[in-house]
Amino acid sequence: MTGWAMALFQRDLRLSVRIGGSALVGVLFFLAVVTVIPFGVGPDLNLLARIGPAILWIGALLATLLGLDRLFQADREDGTLDLMLMAGRPLELVILIKCLAHWIATGLPLVVAAPLLAIFLNLDPVSMGAVTLTLLVGTPALTLIGAIGASLTVSLRRGGLLLAVLVIPLAIPVLIFGVSSADAAIHDPVPFVTPFLILCALTLIAAVVGPVASAAALRFSAD
Amino acid sequence: MRSSHLKLIAENLTIDRGGRRVFQDLSFSLSQGSALVVTGANGIGKSSLLRTLAGLVSLAAGTIRLEGGETDRLPQEQAHYFGHQDAVKPALSVLENLRFWQNFAAASVCEGFTGATLSPLLVLDTLGIGHTAHLPAAYLSAGQKRRLSLSRLLVTPRPVWLMDEPTSALDKASEQQLLGIMNDHLASGGLIVTATHTELVLDRIETLHLQAADPAEQAPEEALL
Amino acid sequence: MELGTHAGFIIASYALCILTVLVLVAWVRIDKANQERALKELAEQGISRARREHESR
Amino acid sequence: MAFWDYANPTRFLRLVQVVLPWLIGFCVLAFAAGLYMAFFTAPEDYQQGNTVRIMYIHVPAAWLCMMCYTVMSISSIGTLVWKHPLADVSAKSAAPIGAAFTFMALVTGSLWGKPMWGTYWVWDARLTSVLVLLIMYLGLMTLWRTMDDPIKAGKSAAILTLVGALNLPIIKFSVDWWNTLHQPASVVRMDGPTIHADILWPLLIMAVAFTLLFFVLHLMAMRNEILRRRVRALRMRAASVSRPGTAAATAQPAE
Numbered sequence: 001m002t003g004w005a006m007a008l009f010q011r012d013l014r015l016s017v018r019i020g021g022s023a024l025v026g027v028l029f030f031l032a033v034v035t036v037i038p039f040g041v042g043p044d045l046n047l048l049a050r051i052g053p054a055i056l057w058i059g060a061l062l063a064t065l066l067g068l069d070r071l072f073q074a075d076r077e078d079g080t081l082d083l084m085l086m087a088g089r090p091l092e093l094v095i096l097i098k099c100l101a102h103w104i105a106t107g108l109p110l111v112v113a114a115p116l117l118a119i120f121l122n123l124d125p126v127s128m129g130a131v132t133l134t135l136l137v138g139t140p141a142l143t144l145i146g147a148i149g150a151s152l153t154v155s156l157r158r159g160g161l162l163l164a165v166l167v168i169p170l171a172i173p174v175l176i177f178g179v180s181s182a183d184a185a186i187h188d189p190v191p192f193v194t195p196f197l198i199l200c201a202l203t204l205i206a207a208v209v210g211p212v213a214s215a216a217a218l219r220f221s222a223d
Numbered sequence: 224m225r226s227s228h229l230k231l232i233a234e235n236l237t238i239d240r241g242g243r244r245v246f247q248d249l250s251f252s253l254s255q256g257s258a259l260v261v262t263g264a265n266g267i268g269k270s271s272l273l274r275t276l277a278g279l280v281s282l283a284a285g286t287i288r289l290e291g292g293e294t295d296r297l298p299q300e301q302a303h304y305f306g307h308q309d310a311v312k313p314a315l316s317v318l319e320n321l322r323f324w325q326n327f328a329a330a331s332v333c334e335g336f337t338g339a340t341l342s343p344l345l346v347l348d349t350l351g352i353g354h355t356a357h358l359p360a361a362y363l364s365a366g367q368k369r370r371l372s373l374s375r376l377l378v379t380p381r382p383v384w385l386m387d388e389p390t391s392a393l394d395k396a397s398e399q400q401l402l403g404i405m406n407d408h409l410a411s412g413g414l415i416v417t418a419t420h421t422e423l424v425l426d427r428i429e430t431l432h433l434q435a436a437d438p439a440e441q442a443p444e445e446a447l448l
Numbered sequence: 449m450e451l452g453t454h455a456g457f458i459i460a461s462y463a464l465c466i467l468t469v470l471v472l473v474a475w476v477r478i479d480k481a482n483q484e485r486a487l488k489e490l491a492e493q494g495i496s497r498a499r500r501e502h503e504s505r
Numbered sequence: 506m507a508f509w510d511y512a513n514p515t516r517f518l519r520l521v522q523v524v525l526p527w528l529i530g531f532c533v534l535a536f537a538a539g540l541y542m543a544f545f546t547a548p549e550d551y552q553q554g555n556t557v558r559i560m561y562i563h564v565p566a567a568w569l570c571m572m573c574y575t576v577m578s579i580s581s582i583g584t585l586v587w588k589h590p591l592a593d594v595s596a597k598s599a600a601p602i603g604a605a606f607t608f609m610a611l612v613t614g615s616l617w618g619k620p621m622w623g624t625y626w627v628w629d630a631r632l633t634s635v636l637v638l639l640i641m642y643l644g645l646m647t648l649w650r651t652m653d654d655p656i657k658a659g660k661s662a663a664i665l666t667l668v669g670a671l672n673l674p675i676i677k678f679s680v681d682w683w684n685t686l687h688q689p690a691s692v693v694r695m696d697g698p699t700i701h702a703d704i705l706w707p708l709l710i711m712a713v714a715f716t717l718l719f720f721v722l723h724l725m726a727m728r729n730e731i732l733r734r735r736v737r738a739l740r741m742r743a744a745s746v747s748r749p750g751t752a753a754a755t756a757q758p759a760e
Contacts, residue, residue, distance in 0.1 A: 011312075014315060078308055078310055082306065083375075085299075086300060087328045088329030148665070173678075216585070222280070454554065458555060461616040476725040493743065
């Protein structure tokens, strides 16, 4: 990594660690979602084990969406975004690095927390590992897709809800293949590798489409 | 007189914002070592002009180029924008704020411009906020934040400075210091475009007065759609 | 004609489609009336684009 | 160059004035023929009975909700690449129409499904994809509504439309995959293996009628949008105190 990229990465990571402990809030929200589900569907452990991967994925999706609206907004409000546009660095890369830092600060803690929460859902060790692995591969895609929504709603004062509405349809494929591959590892006859590789491909696609689209949106937003 | 390599040239700039024409067919050229002071009534488009030069507002028509600058960089990537917002992160220390901008913004050196890369600590000392270097920027006063934002211009050399109301939130002494810094920049071969209400005593000044047009000529077809 | 045991579903689908189309048509027409009224009001205030258009064409 | 001439808003309005009556006429004719054939000449399906008649509105509606998105995607390219205001107008006014047709496809699909599947909604791959499409339409409409500046809103919506266009095949593929994993085997497929000509003709004519209806509504909505922007610009001019400046650079060499 060249110097500027490292500087940006460190700055974003520092900011998210120092401001409000966004990682902690995300994990708490994740915990809250997972806790609420049994109250809805009943404490049937077999049922919970069956839908466990889905619950964890939906929890992770919601927790990721929750923190995304500040991804560019904070920088826009204090004028930093204007200067970033003029910095002479490729904006797509800037966004990719910001997403990476954001994922490490908010997405990775979710992945780390997932095995623990899987215990509540009566998942066996194999599925626990499978869910965690799919989350590790899939949550970056959620952040990258979410970056598009974040840059589109950057100028809106209350863009958080709209962001979720815009991003969720785009995130459906990630959710489908994330849950499918986790399920495949547990009971279905489908091999684990097939959906898992598609999930990896989706993340790679998101790593291209996300930064390109949100760079375009951010350039227009400076107007 | 210095040999003028660098020249900021704006031709027929036309800007629409929110479906309204802000100004049209504005042209000027500014050569090395001089400052362009943009004056005019409130809301006439001074800030818009600076943001356009900074590449932040898209042009409806016209071109901006920096003659003699780096050919593979856009004009705005060789410019510093010093606007109303300080771009200071309260959660980072003063030094961290400044170091980030030094590392992040690409320096631009071109022939005839001798602006140097100064060390962050030195710059903070010069601007009188050296003692705050390791404090979180949240503790700075408005004037100190302004100075921290200004120090960003000194740690990364770029020939063009775009300054929107640079003296706001500064006291008399700091204002004098700011003028000194601006004059140094001009002396080292830089260019300054600034919008201001107050009289600025700079070495070589050209003025650009923005004036309301005759209402009959305004807002062409396209702007109305 | 005879629509058979599921007549209700068939009629309901067609009715809902017709209703949706009618809503669209109503939206388009009401919107047009609104915009034209606004333009007229502006013209009465002496703000219109008509003058310039005649000049330019 | 003719295309660009019509892309001028004023000329476009004049063109609409000329074309619209014809389009409406053809549209009415096509609907009359299509509906007559759908109800009186088309045979009952040996399996589905008369409910097959819902197909004559369901399939065209489903076709249109895809076509409408295609129109919006092309318009979005127009907005982003050629920066033409009419492209943006076209995309914006197509969204509610697309949403309406998507809604129609969903409603007729579920009304068709009730006698077939015994339930109004199944998470069938196609119905699910169409539902996702509806959410995308509504999201786009909301995005347009929440931004005051139509130019900026247009650019943002154009980016989202194009990202959606890239994503739609992926969504379709994922939903299909997901559906094969979970699908109960007993679901009756909506399309028969071969379509008889007696069914095909009314279907095609209805598709043409729906397409014409879309263009009629789209042109009318575009006209409204152009008027709305004129009203906006004129109101802004009425409100503006400061006039646009023509600047004169007066160089005063100091020293």
